[in-house]
Amino acid sequence: xxxxxxxxxxxxxxxxxxxxxxxxxxxxxxxxxxxxxxxxxxxxxxxxxxxxxxxxxxxxxxxxxxxxxxxxxxxxxxxxxxxxxxxxxxxxxxxxxxxxxxxxxxxxxxxxxxxxxxxxxxxxxxxxxxxxxxxxxxxxxxxxxxxxxxxxxxxxxxxxxxxxxxxxxxxxxxxxxxxxxxxxxxxxxxxxxxxxxxxxxxxxxxxxxxxxx
Numbered sequence: 001x002x003x004x005x006x007x008x009x010x011x012x013x014x015x016x017x018x019x020x021x022x023x024x025x026x027x028x029x030x031x032x033x034x035x036x037x038x039x040x041x042x043x044x045x046x047x048x049x050x051x052x053x054x055x056x057x058x059x060x061x062x063x064x065x066x067x068x069x070x071x072x073x074x075x076x077x078x079x080x081x082x083x084x085x086x087x088x089x090x091x092x093x094x095x096x097x098x099x100x101x102x103x104x105x106x107x108x109x110x111x112x113x114x115x116x117x118x119x120x121x122x123x124x125x126x127x128x129x130x131x132x133x134x135x136x137x138x139x140x141x142x143x144x145x146x147x148x149x150x151x152x153x154x155x156x157x158x159x160x161x162x163x164x165x166x167x168x169x170x171x172x173x174x175x176x177x178x179x180x181x182x183x184x185x186x187x188x189x190x191x192x193x194x195x196x197x198x199x200x201x202x203x204x205x206x207x208x209x210x211x212x213x
Contacts, residue, residue: 075126
């Protein structure tokens with residue numbers, strides 16, 4: 001099949017589940033701006049939480065900060081995997097495949113490939129990298145955000161349910177897989193720890209400052 005050729009991949013589960021979630025936009029209009037915000041600004045939200053976590057964690061905790069750096073690479077890996085899948089398999093988005101007027105599309109979007117969901121994959125890649133490697137409040141924040149983004153992408157009419165489910169699976173795999181390469185990534189973390197005097201460099205900085213005094 002040529003790249004870019006439209007191929008219908010609708011199935012009973014996707015159709016029923018999509019309408020069940022998407023039509024909530026009609027019954028809960030007060031929730032629409034919230035879901036639009038999460039569906040649209042997931043990357044910016046993760047960047048914001050990353051910054052908050054980086055500076056809010058105890059200054060001595062270098063491992064938790066390393067998991068934040070690993071999380072960034074996990075999100076990027078998830079997006080690369082998605083890009084490769086979308087290159088070989090085009091799936092029309094719900095608003096392009098379903099009858100006109102049957103979809104509550106809350107956000108404008110190009111009719112590019114729907115499968116898998118980039119926002120969901122990146123979100124879960126980011127979250128999964130922190131599981132068991134960071135403070136609970138950081139992991140819970142990232143994971144809660146990923147779940148909301150996952151639902152919001154369907155709620156806003158941009159993805160099929162299996163798009164976001166696949167994105168979640170890809171993100172989790174990417175998040176866990178990148179930890180196998182975490183030692184390679186550590187030099188990047190080391191630059192940040194040294195710059196802000198966190199982790200092992202906190203002790204060195206404190207000792208040096210005390211000696212000079």
